[in-house]
Amino acid sequence: MKRWGITIPLPGMPLTAHRELIERLPDLGYTDAWTAETAGTDAFSPLLLASQWAPRLRLGTAIVPVYTRGPGLLAMHAATLAEVAPERFVLGIGTSSPVIVSNWNAAEFTEPYARTRDTLRFLRSALAGEKVSEQYPTFSVQKFKLERVPPKPPQVMLAALRPGMLKLAAKEADGAITNWLAPTDVPKVRGEIGPDVELVARIFVCPTEDRSAARALGRMLISSYLTVPVYAAFHEWLGRGEALAKMHELWAAGDRKGANAAIPDEVVDELIVHGSAAECRERLESYVDNGLTTPVISVLPTGGDPAEQVEALAPR
Structure with missing residues (x-):
């Protein structure tokens, strides 16, 4: 496996208790640690900790909503992680859902494709250190310039499910992030982005027989x-x-x-x-065999020790 990711933080495990496990992840064979953002931890804080605990891991957000932070604040968050984890941070952005955006964060969920496209284009300019004054179709930014420009802009990937967003990810971003699919679904998704674009997917894993x-x-x-x-x-x-x-x-x-x-x-x-840890690993490998670049395990709670489960699910 070229890449093998895990979602942090783990369920039922305090964030500060993750240090020992995260330090061991590269030696276990994990290459990536990714976060999500719903109603638990924010997406950036766990990665900031992981950047110091495991300097070899690639770190990514999967995903940060484009509506719940202003464009400038989103660029600042990304630049901070890019500074502490140079060339190891991937900013994954996406629309999220009306429940998270509107019901929980009092933002208007409108024109999701256009808002994602415009945010991506703004971030490309801002993270390169440019002063941005632009009237985008879905928002306007005037004279924004990062005070701390990362040595190298981070990669930006898009959450994408169907052809329109997948094609946008392939054309203008550094990859596509998806979830809720079977191994046999991967070729259809891959067909929309081509063979050379990185495809990341969060995969829900319940390690129990x-x-x-x-x-x-x-x-x-x-x-x-x-x-x-x-x-x-x-x-x-x-x-x-x-x-x-x-x-x-x-x-x-x-x-x-x-x-x-x-x-x-x-x-x-x-x-x-x-299934068993061995059955789960075999199933995860089948995603890669079908064209997935980066499987990102999301361990579901079974009552077992999540740290032990992460160790058992490490690539062989």
Whole structure:
């Protein structure tokens, strides 16, 4: 494996307790540590710590919403990480969802494709040290210039699910970040970006041989994520529209329990990696075999020690 990533922080483990594990990640075979940003830690703070604990790791955000920070503040965050982890930081940006953007952060979720494109173009200029005065289609910036320009601008990748955003990522960014896909879905996504663009994907891994427990947890995650319109459209495009139709019908009717039960075992097994550590590693490798550049493990809570699970899931 050229790249093998882990999502930090781990569930149920205090952020300050991660140091020993993160220091060991490169020796275990991990190349990357990535963060997410929903309602837990922010995306940047764990990476700032990791940059000092494990100087060999590549660090990335997957992803930071383009709506919840102003363009200038987003550039400042990225420049700070690029300074402390030179040539090892990747800024992953994306639209996030209306719940996170509007319901939780009081921002307006409008024109997601255009806002992402405009933010990417602004960041390219700002992180190169240019003074930016520009009327973009979705926002305006006047006379912004970073006071601390990173020695080398960080890579910027885009969260992308369907052809439009995937093509934008391939044309103007340094790669595409996706999630909620099976190994057999990777070729279709890869087909939109071409063979040479880095493709990162967060993969949910439930390292337990209790298949009933893994599927129950998987169903809860699938119903809460894939009912979001952008993910529903993604899986319609991938060909799961019919398999997930009953879930969508019951969810829309307010029957959460019924929606969970309506998700076929086959869909859960496609989208959630579970089983023994060896089975999980084999499944993760199949993503790479199908064209994924960078698998990023997101360990789901099973009641086990998450640090031990990360060690067991290390590449062999």
